[in-house]
Amino acid sequence: MPSTATSLVDLRSDTVTRPTAAMRAAMLAAEVGDDVYGEDPTVIVLQQRLAGELGFDAGLFVPSGTQSNLLALLAHCERGDEYLVGMDAHTYKFEGGGAAVLGSIQPQPIVQAADGSLPLAQVEAAIKPLDPHFARTRLLALENTWHGRSLPLDYLAGAHELARAHGLGLHLDGARLFNAAVACGVPPRAIAGHFDTVSICLSKGLGAPVGSVLVGPHALIDKARRWRKVTGGGWRQAGMLAAAGLHALDHHVARLADDHRRAAYLAGCLREVGGIDLLGQHTNMVFIDVPAPRLRELDAHLRQAGIRISIGYLPTLRLVTHLDIDDDGIERTVAAFRDFFMRR
Numbered sequence: 001m002p003s004t005a006t007s008l009v010d011l012r013s014d015t016v017t018r019p020t021a022a023m024r025a026a027m028l029a030a031e032v033g034d035d036v037y038g039e040d041p042t043v044i045v046l047q048q049r050l051a052g053e054l055g056f057d058a059g060l061f062v063p064s065g066t067q068s069n070l071l072a073l074l075a076h077c078e079r080g081d082e083y084l085v086g087m088d089a090h091t092y093k094f095e096g097g098g099a100a101v102l103g104s105i106q107p108q109p110i111v112q113a114a115d116g117s118l119p120l121a122q123v124e125a126a127i128k129p130l131d132p133h134f135a136r137t138r139l140l141a142l143e144n145t146w147h148g149r150s151l152p153l154d155y156l157a158g159a160h161e162l163a164r165a166h167g168l169g170l171h172l173d174g175a176r177l178f179n180a181a182v183a184c185g186v187p188p189r190a191i192a193g194h195f196d197t198v199s200i201c202l203s204k205g206l207g208a209p210v211g212s213v214l215v216g217p218h219a220l221i222d223k224a225r226r227w228r229k230v231t232g233g234g235w236r237q238a239g240m241l242a243a244a245g246l247h248a249l250d251h252h253v254a255r256l257a258d259d260h261r262r263a264a265y266l267a268g269c270l271r272e273v274g275g276i277d278l279l280g281q282h283t284n285m286v287f288i289d290v291p292a293p294r295l296r297e298l299d300a301h302l303r304q305a306g307i308r309i310s311i312g313y314l315p316t317l318r319l320v321t322h323l324d325i326d327d328d329g330i331e332r333t334v335a336a337f338r339d340f341f342m343r344r
């Protein structure tokens, strides 16, 4: 819903979007069936549509991005295998260690460059020789966008070549793949095509209430489907949720450019406010530092103005634009920041 003078401007994440009236209508009208039997027509359409659009054989609709990434890791790797992954990547740091807990799969973290890429020389150096001392290196996992940053397209081509040369699988945590595609001005398959499997979140900037899709070749998606059941993620008449995803793909992709424009505008305004250190703006995210002792007070001030921020990743604040934040919401945010930093 668009923000009004009294509505909340929630900048904590693009996960907080609520389904629009049109999306709810699409959900209500969805044809459904039992997806554990493979009989939900709307789920089937969503899976085939995303797979086709991104250049893959098959797709698998799942409840969350965390589960989608986990199923990809379980599909690519066996017990005692390892995946190469960014030190600050979601699939390493923010998924509860699921691959280790449930798959006996070991992560080999690689320190990321400032643009989010894993330097390929470091990746290559981390690949273990075939030797009983070592876990078997099976997979390289990348993330795009990472902290809002789109990985350079020529980097993706290099990562693809390296993975092929060493017989590694290549997985993309593309929770915000569509933001990257819109920001780079390329069709999403120009990014996805470098990978063996890609996970996409429908529940972030695309604005669906729930759901992610894992796409890949039949063999890997069949394995992932089995693991989805094992991890308790087999669902029944999920077509109503898939309908929200289809609606999002029809109506909420091109408009991601609006989120990026609003984030750039917000960054430009905050740069002019004394007391705020603008660290950067990438796609729909703005990163700022504010003096740590003033954070709680700032948070309280913003709450009073109907603005929510997340102060969980101190000392840096991440402000995220999305479907439920319009131009007026951005102006209110700028005014509230100015008011706080100028009156003291």
Ligand SMILES: *Cc1c(COP(=O)(O)O)cnc(C)c1O
Pocket (backbone or CB within 6 Å): 063, 064, 065, 066, 067, 069, 090, 091, 143, 145, 173, 175, 176, 201, 203, 212
């Ligand atoms: C949100 C996110 C996920 C996980 O998605 P959930 O649906 O919250 O489990 C994975 N990777 C990245 C980069 C994300 O931002």
